[in-house]
Amino acid sequence: MSRWSTLLMDEAQLGELASVPVSEVMCHAEVSNRANPTPTELYQRWERQQWSAEQLVLENDRETFVNGRIPPIIRTMIENSIATFIIGEYTGLDMLGPILTGSPDEEYSVFLGTQIADETRHTRAVFRLGAEVLGYDETPRNMLAQAWNKATSAHVELSLLETEIVRDLHKQPLNYGQWLQAVTLFHLITEGVLALVGQRVLVQGLRDIDLFPGVKSAFVAMCRDESRHVGFGLHALRTGIREGYSDEIYEVLEKAVPLVMRLDNEFEGIATDFSDMSKSILRRHLKGIGADPAFVEKLLSGYNAPNGS
């Protein structure tokens, strides 16, 4: 690992990602999006941050998962995280087609092309983790069914909401309000809160265990990609709000945020600060897109949301 610099996580190669300090991973999305990067700047970052799902080395991880003396809670956390991401990455790949088709801007389209490549790579990476670490059936269709059985009821409802929003966008691909609704659910909620928190909880949970280098590398690499995807979502939604589409965006948030909070409860026991992390991130994102502070207060009231900085 090279010496510390502010660019550590941005510049790390695949073989170095497992040793990126957890503190870097935890704040990467916030730090790298602080300057509100444009879609073209995010594209340029993407060109510098390529990695290979095929080159992940997983043999030792499998051996540890099956025979290692690791606390049961860690084993559960690894299995639940991988199973959740098997569904999440594949669903994400599926959703991005209509989002690219309905893109309202040329610069957006160029960025969204990179995101489809990323989600393809993420899907392949988690399929490999499912088959080679957890021992799931390697046929994607069977593996998805196996992972789906681990999904909680809030997850199922969130997936149904995603399907509904994507179906509406499919019917009217050039309806900008509907496009913003899909971006709100996918980029802001699914990626900007659930994926970021899920990846961070796993990376943090494995912090003190000098094991699972393959799982760690994959999740840190995905987390780094997620920062760009979230950065794009914040840019698109900030623009949408400026252009007068806040009602469309708020409508999705009102449906999705209670589900996020329920998901957090279902994860309690695996990681205690799950819901605090979600609320802080959500609050920061909503501020970042210029959401009305009164709406944000109402949306988060009742969840004891801490003030995210």
Ligand SMILES: [Fe+2]
């Ligand atoms: Fe992804």
Ligand SMILES: [Fe+2]
């Ligand atoms: Fe993503």
